[in-house]
Amino acid sequence: MKITLLTGKTFDISEAFDFDIKIVQSSVSRKLTLRIDAKEHIPVLSIPKYCSQKRAVAFVNENMDWIVNSLGRLPQIKQFADGDSFLLFGQKVTIRHNADARRGVWLEDNILNVSGNQEFLHRRVRDYIKKRAADEFYKISADYAKRLGQKLSGVSIKDTKSRWGSCSVLHHINYSWRIALAPDYVIDYLMAHEVSHLKHPDHSPRFWACVADLYPDWKQGHDWLKKHGKSLYSYA
Numbered sequence: 001m002k003i004t005l006l007t008g009k010t011f012d013i014s015e016a017f018d019f020d021i022k023i024v025q026s027s028v029s030r031k032l033t034l035r036i037d038a039k040e041h042i043p044v045l046s047i048p049k050y051c052s053q054k055r056a057v058a059f060v061n062e063n064m065d066w067i068v069n070s071l072g073r074l075p076q077i078k079q080f081a082d083g084d085s086f087l088l089f090g091q092k093v094t095i096r097h098n099a100d101a102r103r104g105v106w107l108e109d110n111i112l113n114v115s116g117n118q119e120f121l122h123r124r125v126r127d128y129i130k131k132r133a134a135d136e137f138y139k140i141s142a143d144y145a146k147r148l149g150q151k152l153s154g155v156s157i158k159d160t161k162s163r164w165g166s167c168s169v170l171h172h173i174n175y176s177w178r179i180a181l182a183p184d185y186v187i188d189y190l191m192a193h194e195v196s197h198l199k200h201p202d203h204s205p206r207f208w209a210c211v212a213d214l215y216p217d218w219k220q221g222h223d224w225l226k227k228h229g230k231s232l233y234s235y236a
């Protein structure tokens, strides 16, 4: 986010990060401090009266592990709600609750319309994402498998918290539905990773060469997942 400082200047570090961060300015403290707003599920950066954006970005980067770990430890309290905006299969969408419609959940341009009772909205959105993930992830994985000359027997969507994907000896791949909320290059990387395991059941140099062959931009997705993966758990 950006704020207008006491000095009248605008302060914006949102460009530097892939996640939301709230900034507040302290008129008394001379130090930069970070805390977690558990309710909003976002880090809050408090900056002193005089602070450059460069210094703030560096400070957040230095504390990235702490931020990711702290967010990961929070109970998953956040539910999908009317007005929420988030990435879905690489597209920024906004939820619109449309109580009287009788169409379930449907996407129109960037609006994710959800009908029915408010209390069921979260589950409806989650079920919609899981269902679409089964199709989208199968398509991407099947395409990669074909390029490798490997058989893919199927794709399942899971709610696992310990891993983003896994691959069985029977050539069946499981994905966490939450990966649908990651940037598209992360999705492409993860699928290339799991499909490469059909050929190489290890993390050998040959395995990584295979990943790079399927998806040359793999490093960006790999690093994002390592750095921000836990942020995908903000939704219950």
Ligand SMILES: [Zn+2]
Binding pocket: 193, 197, 202, 203
């Ligand atoms: Zn692996």
